[in-house]
Amino acid sequence: MNAIAVVDENWAIGRNGGLLVHLPGDLKYYKEKTWGKVIVVGRKTLESFPGGKPLPGRTNIVLTANKAYEAEGAVVCHSKEEVLEKVKTFDEEDVFIAGGAGIYREFFDCCRAFYITRIYDSFEADTYFPRLEESEFEIAWRSEMQEEKGISYQFLKYVRK
Numbered sequence: 001m002n003a004i005a006v007v008d009e010n011w012a013i014g015r016n017g018g019l020l021v022h023l024p025g026d027l028k029y030y031k032e033k034t035w036g037k038v039i040v041v042g043r044k045t046l047e048s049f050p051g052g053k054p055l056p057g058r059t060n061i062v063l064t065a066n067k068a069y070e071a072e073g074a075v076v077c078h079s080k081e082e083v084l085e086k087v088k089t090f091d092e093e094d095v096f097i098a099g100g101a102g103i104y105r106e107f108f109d110c111c112r113a114f115y116i117t118r119i120y121d122s123f124e125a126d127t128y129f130p131r132l133e134e135s136e137f138e139i140a141w142r143s144e145m146q147e148e149k150g151i152s153y154q155f156l157k158y159v160r161k
Contacts, residue, residue, distance in 0.1 A: 001087070001110045003097040004033060005129050006117035006153075012125030013101065017048060020123040023148050029155055033115055034058050038090050039098040040083055040107065046071060061086055063103060080106055101127045113140075114158040121151055132158045 006026050007013055014020060035057045043064040046054065053073060054060035060074040063083055069076055077083045087095045096115075097107040108130050116132070143155035 001092050001095045001097065001107065002113045002115060003104060003107070003111045004030060004039075004115040005099065005104065006030075006119065007129045008119045008125070009122045010125070011129045011131050012123060012127065013099070013104075013129045014127035015123065015125045017044060020125060021119065021149070021151060023117075023119075023151065023153065025146050025148050026117045026153065029117065031057075034096050034098070037094040037096055038087060039096050040087070040103060041098050042100050042103045043069060043071075045099040045103070046074065059090070063106075083107075084110070101129070104129055112160055116156045116158060117153055118156055119151060119153045136161060 005013055006019065006023070008020055012020060038059040038061060039055065040061045040063065043062055043066065046052070046060065046062045049055055054071065061083055062071050062074045062076050063078070063080070064076065065078060067078060075086060077086060097103060097111060114132055114137070137158045138161055139156055140159045141157040146153050146155070
């Protein structure tokens, strides 16, 4: 299982329920990595997608405590165990934990690889990704430096040592 996130220098991922910054190159990378795969998100993350709808071209699994919650086009689960049961039918390399912060924390120990877009700047934020400390993780791959809107960033793949 993998995680995919965009973080700033302080491992921040969001503010007021939204992204820190809109980077078309990162959105393209996210689409390339997750197209035809499975994304696991929380209800608030699903509702932050365009139109509040599941992302096309992917199996969208939504984890929510709300038993009455329905999301057309998505698989709704109500516990971590239920999500883990659903993803058993997929290759674990094709499963991406994709936010928000609570979902990342809940599935952190299940993930072997972390696809991180690292923004080399810091933003005002209220939501954070768990820090990938060098003692436990190593960078297996890194892209060339990217730049958009005066913001430098890089795609990194971290793996557990």
